Amino acid sequence: MIYILQEALKGFFKNKSMSLITVGIITISIFIFGLFIAGTANLLNVIRLAEDRIEMIVYLNDNLDSNGIKLLNEQISTILGVQETEFVSKEQALENFKKDMSENSPLLSAFESNPLPASIKVTVSMAYKTPDYLRDISEKIKLFGGVEDIDYGSEWIDDLDRLIKILFFIDIILGIIITLSSVFVVFNTIRLTVYARKEQIDIMDLVGATETYIELPYIIEGVTHGFFGSAISTVILFSLVSFISTKIPNVIFLNSSLVFFLILFGMILGFTGSFMSVKQCMTEIREVKRLEPVGKRKSLNRISQGKTK
Amino acid sequence: MIVFKNVYKYYKKDWVALNNLNIQIEKGQFNYLIGRSGAGKSTLMKMIYMELFPTEGEVEVAGFSTKTIKQNEIPLLRRKIGVIFQDFKLLKDRNVYDNVAFALQVTGERYSSIRKKTLEALAAVKMSHKRNSFPYQLSGGEQQKVAIARAIIKEPFILLADEPTGNVDPEGTKDILDLLFEINTRGTAILMATHDYSLIKKSVGKVIGLRDGKSVNPDDIFKMEFGGQQ
Numbered sequence: 001m002i003y004i005l006q007e008a009l010k011g012f013f014k015n016k017s018m019s020l021i022t023v024g025i026i027t028i029s030i031f032i033f034g035l036f037i038a039g040t041a042n043l044l045n046v047i048r049l050a051e052d053r054i055e056m057i058v059y060l061n062d063n064l065d066s067n068g069i070k071l072l073n074e075q076i077s078t079i080l081g082v083q084e085t086e087f088v089s090k091e092q093a094l095e096n097f098k099k100d101m102s103e104n105s106p107l108l109s110a111f112e113s114n115p116l117p118a119s120i121k122v123t124v125s126m127a128y129k130t131p132d133y134l135r136d137i138s139e140k141i142k143l144f145g146g147v148e149d150i151d152y153g154s155e156w157i158d159d160l161d162r163l164i165k166i167l168f169f170i171d172i173i174l175g176i177i178i179t180l181s182s183v184f185v186v187f188n189t190i191r192l193t194v195y196a197r198k199e200q201i202d203i204m205d206l207v208g209a210t211e212t213y214i215e216l217p218y219i220i221e222g223v224t225h226g227f228f229g230s231a232i233s234t235v236i237l238f239s240l241v242s243f244i245s246t247k248i249p250n251v252i253f254l255n256s257s258l259v260f261f262l263i264l265f266g267m268i269l270g271f272t273g274s275f276m277s278v279k280q281c282m283t284e285i286r287e288v289k290r291l292e293p294v295g296k297r298k299s300l301n302r303i304s305q306g307k308t309k
Numbered sequence: 310m311i312v313f314k315n316v317y318k319y320y321k322k323d324w325v326a327l328n329n330l331n332i333q334i335e336k337g338q339f340n341y342l343i344g345r346s347g348a349g350k351s352t353l354m355k356m357i358y359m360e361l362f363p364t365e366g367e368v369e370v371a372g373f374s375t376k377t378i379k380q381n382e383i384p385l386l387r388r389k390i391g392v393i394f395q396d397f398k399l400l401k402d403r404n405v406y407d408n409v410a411f412a413l414q415v416t417g418e419r420y421s422s423i424r425k426k427t428l429e430a431l432a433a434v435k436m437s438h439k440r441n442s443f444p445y446q447l448s449g450g451e452q453q454k455v456a457i458a459r460a461i462i463k464e465p466f467i468l469l470a471d472e473p474t475g476n477v478d479p480e481g482t483k484d485i486l487d488l489l490f491e492i493n494t495r496g497t498a499i500l501m502a503t504h505d506y507s508l509i510k511k512s513v514g515k516v517i518g519l520r521d522g523k524s525v526n527p528d529d530i531f532k533m534e535f536g537g538q539q
Contacts, residue, residue, distance in 0.1 A: 003414040014402065203398055206358075207459070208387030209415035289360050 004213065008220035011197070018193050019225065025189045026229025027236075029182035030266050034237045036178045037262070038254055040171055045252050047164055054129045056122040056138065056152040062090075064118075064146040073120055075144050081128030081137055086121040090114050117148060131157050183269060186229075190222050190273035194281050201278065202285050211282075218278045219271060226270020230263045237262075310336045310466065310498065311357060316366035318352055318522070326352040327363070328522035334500060336466070339493045339514030342502040343530055349522040350502040354469050357500070358390050359383050371466060388416055391460030391468040391497075395475035397452045399444040399459075405431070406440040409458045416463070430458040434488060450481020457488060467498040474508065482508070506531060 012019050058076065060069065069087060076085050088096070093116040124137065134157060138150045194201075197218075204214045237254065245251040254262075311334040318327040326349045334340055342350050355361040356368045359378060368375045373386050399408050410427040418426070431437045434454040444452055453473055460468055470489065474482040486508060493499050499514070509516060518527035 002420055003417075007414075199398070200400055203400065203411065204415045206387065206392055206398070207412040207415060207463075208384040210381070210384045210417075213415050213417065286360070289355065 004216045004220070007217035008224070011193075011217060011221045012224055015193070015196070018196065022189050022193055022225045023229045023232070026186050026226055026266055026269065027233045029185050029233075029269075030230040030262060031233035031236055033178055033182050033265070034233055034254070034262050035240075036175060037258060038237065038241055040175070041254070041258070042252055043167060043171060045250065047167075049250065050160055051126065051129050054124065054134070054153065054157060056124060056134065056141075056150060058120040058122060058141055058150050059117045059148040060119060061146045061148050062117060068146050069118070069120075072144055072146050076120060076122060076141055079137055079140050081125055081133055082122055083125040084123040086123075088119045088121055090116055090118045093117070093119065131161050186226075186269045187273040187276070190225065190270065191277040191280075193221070193225075194218055194274060194277040198281055198285065201281055205282065205285065214282065215275065215278045218274045222270040222274025222277075223267050224270070226266040226268070226273075227263065229270075230266025233266075234259050234262050310334060310371060312369045313353070313356075314367045314369070316356070316363045316368060318349070318356070318361065319364045326522050327356075330366075330519075330522065330524055332517055332524055334467070334498060336498060337493070337496050338498050339490070340498070340500045341509050341514055341516045341527075342500055342519065343504065343506060343509070343516060343527055344519035345504060348519040350519055351471055352522075353519070354392075354471050354500065354502060357467070357469060358387050358392060384416070388463055389465050389467075391457075391463070391465040393453065393456045393460050393468070393470050393473050395472040397444070397449075397456045397476070399452055399455060401444055404441050404443050405436060405447075405455050408444070408455055409462060412459045412462050426462055430462040433461065433492075434458040448481060449477040450484050453477055453481070453485050454488065457485070457492070461492060461497065465497060467500060468492060470499065470501040472502055472504070474503070474505065 058072075060072070064072070073085055073087060076082055091114070094114050097116060122137075122141075124134065128134070128137070131154070134152050135154065138152055138154075141147060141150055201214055234254075238259075241251065241254065313330045313332045316327050316330040317325070319325050328349075330349075330353070342353065344350055352361060356363065356375065357370055359368075359370070359373070359375060362368075362375045370386060371389055373382065378386065400411065403411065406427060409430055410423050413423045413426060428437065428440075431440055434457050436451065436454050436458060439447065439451065444455070447455070453476075457468075457473075468489070473489070474485050477485060489499050489501060490513065493514075501508075503509075516527040518525045518530045520530060
């Protein structure tokens with residue numbers, strides 16, 4: 001065991017340039033991967049913020065009395081997908097309007113009476129904020145008496161929905177490309193470090209080292225490379241995102257589980273990369289030894305002749 | 310101790326490397342393995358440390374058989390066999406001491422005994438004074454001695470030497486042969502493959518002749534090589 005740890009450490013420090021290159025490449029790969037994850041998290045956040053703003057306003061007939069309003073309110077509440085309703089009276093609507101406009105707007109004084117209708121603000125559950133469900137809900141509400149009009153921004157919701165779908169598609173394609181390329185690059189870099197010591201593996205095999213003894217130092221080294229690479233890239237990523245968040249509001253940062261995931265991802269890459277490389281290297285060494293030696297070609301005919309002689 | 314029973318070895322189905330080979334190597338015996346390149350000498354050696362397996366027939370080595378040995382038993386067999394090659398196979402980034410100690414370190418030897426055994430092995434091949442040198446600082450003969458030290462450090466019952474003097478100058482060749490004889494007198498069997506027949510001292514050991522993968526009378530090979538015809 002002492003030997004295995006010693007050898008892993010030696011491997012790490014002896015070939016400093018090789019180790020630095022490996023850690024560097026893992027750093028870059030995980031950084032790009034992390035950047036993508038952070039980008040996706042922020043994209044999801046932006047989508048959520050946009051969807052939060054989706055609300056449905058049901059404008060009521062002026063002649064609807066308080067009982068009618070109460071009934072309507074209850075009826076709306078029973079519709080699937082409706083999370084909450086809130087009644088806004090004519091007076092309140094005017095108040096809100098005044099708040100939105102500046103206090104002494106000349107427009108306000110032009111009104112002799114309150115022109116704004118009473119309304120019910122309907123909050124739709126997150127899962128139902130799709131164009132189809134919203135249309136469905138609004139159509140159900142229209143069937144109730146006392147409803148003047150319904151507004152839920154049907155035009156821009158279709159656009160938003162299309163945009164989200166396109167963004168998701170691009171994100172998934174990008175995610176697959178980035179994941180595969182980082183796996184590919186990291187595996188090949190680790191392979192180089194293992195193959196650089198092919199002779200050592202050959203001799204270990206010859207003097208009777210068990211497979212565990214041959215493989216473990218390389219695996220420990222690979223996991224260490226993976227850990228350092230991903231830790232460094234997480235630090236860089238952390239600084240970068242926190243810098244960006246000072247410039248742009250609403251940028252969310254990698255949470256601790258994401259940081260943990262990135263480091264784990266790096267270590268898993270290091271582990272599988274080195275494990276597969278050392279296995280492959282051993283198989284190749286053995287294959288080479290099993291190849292036919294240089295010499296005269298003798299056909300099966302001669303074997304059979306030899307047997308019958 | 311080592312028995313080849315009706316061993317055939319084909320490469321790629323129609324290349325025959327060993328052709329119905331039957332030989333036996335006794336405990337503590339010195340054996341020369343002679344034949345031209347391509348006669349099957351390396352194939353025979355690789356079968357002893359079970360790098361290769363017969364296509365037909367069976368090889369028995371120290372209680373293990375090619376027919377029944379499991380993959381995880383092969384390292385255990387190899388710990389009982391020392392192997393040296395024409396190209397020495399030393400690790401260039403380690404000094405002489407570390408190259409020899411390597412064979413113990415990777416087989417889980419107790420840490421405390423590694424130093425003692427390594428120094429003893431180096432003394433046995435008269436290379437103690439060069440223990441801090443690196444392979445590139447040594448002559449061919451010296452590098453082969455280090456390889457021998459690494460091969461004998463685990464006190465194998467047999468030392469396989471595949472053309473051990475192929476890359477060594479005449480003076481070094483004599484040293485290497487003397488060393489092999491000395492190791493043999495201590496009870497380790499030797500199997501030395503060579504196509505340099507001038508190295509053979511018939512008085513010392515048995516000669517196994519190989520031609521086209523078959524065991525032949527070594528005198529036939531001598532006649533063919535030196536007499537020009539059979």
